[in-house]
Amino acid sequence: MMLFFFLAIVLAAKTAQADFDGPVIVNQIYLLRPQYGSGGRNGVTCLSWRFGVETNNIIDWETVPEECALYVGNYMLGQQYRQDSKAVVKEAYRYAKSLILADDGKDVWIFDIDETTLSNLPFYARYGFGVKPHDAELFNEWVLTESAPALPESLKLYKKLLALGIKIVFLTTRNEDKRHATEDNLLIAGYRTWEKIIFKQDSNYSITAVEYKSAERKKLEDAGYKIVGNIGDQWSDLLGTNTGCRTFKLPDPMYYVS
């Protein structure tokens, strides 16, 4: 058991180093297990909290509860996050293979970017895995480094969908001024082609992600595209209107976007 802990710490440190050209972060890894909450949480375990978040029962939360910091860190760096992502992608591909495509170049699959296509884990690992409030300025600096790695399971899905003849549309709440850095980062991470990348415009500053993404998906459909699938880590990627023929929710217990 001690050996496992040791290996996990070393691996995490190595991963953090490989992913992000900054100081090495040594993250202590705990076995994934329910940790009982305290204070105002009435004994709700961190696993139950995660269930609540992923099923959209717990909404509009600003930060990960303090007592779940280690739990979330362990989850994100451990096997379970990867396993959960794999289960989603496996189901998404099984669905995609079953589709009878129009073969008119208008079948598209929508990918969100952050925590769906690109992983900001090297960034969040430095700032407590969502325990600290989101700092837009620091996050923007990180985006400009263009060094976010691909989510490995999402990259596999992306490649398989392309092979099936489905085109990819990236739909992100990143602002238009991040287009250059984002496109560079996607290319570096292994996403080599796309039909469109849709960025949020300044004029959409005050609307929610659900409203913005619904409106953009409607524009796609009005332009003749058929949204055969839609994948994201936030329910705001998947709810609203024009959501696509089927949606897939990737795990993300680090932050909430409404």
Add this chain to the structure above:
Amino acid sequence: MMLFFFLAIVLAAKTAQADFDGPVIVNQIYLLRPQYGSGGRNGVTCLSWRFGVETNNIIDWETVPEECALYVGNYMLGQQYRQDSKAVVKEAYRYAKSLILADDGKDVWIFDIDETTLSNLPFYARYGFGVKPHDAELFNEWVLTESAPALPESLKLYKKLLALGIKIVFLTTRNEDKRHATEDNLLIAGYRTWEKIIFKQDSNYSITAVEYKSAERKKLEDAGYKIVGNIGDQWSDLLGTNTGCRTFKLPDPMYYVS
């Protein structure tokens, strides 16, 4: 640790006995942990499978994967199911308390019945916790025993909502011919009042739960009710139209209703 195992087995046996007046079922309890799948499941763990099911990524499944039988049984009989339900109910009540009600007697909260209001765990414990295909005849026999216990957290929510002045509507896919047994069972289990119980009619035999429940919710709204909340264990309770101001998904890894 051995003591924990022993206690858990004894408790499970006692619970099964208390809930259901049939032969005592002794269920061996395992610690909740990921169990790796085999065969066609490509190493997706049972915890990831559960994540997939609860987030509506994995749909239209007929039975629990064979290799997850022990995992699901342990989950249902262990603390985690109760904890997960508690987290949902806590959030639902926090939301309900925040509402400014019209106080016109038209604010309603919709409860599904099976695995939301009443627990069929004593039944499913006898038939492998969802590993075996659903047997409608056996299930109907069980319903007629009127002995399903309340889900404890749901009963708490029910009472708290009533205290806030919200009326309760039960909306179930149970057939109209089960009305008598169901109403008896609800009373025995502690649900002592309701605005309406809506059962599925023979004329609705061939439509899906989503279609049926959407249509019934629309009728409620057309009759002047405001659906302030909606809770169920299946996504088919919560998707479709007229879903209510906010929906809450209770856990259920035992079966899928489309």
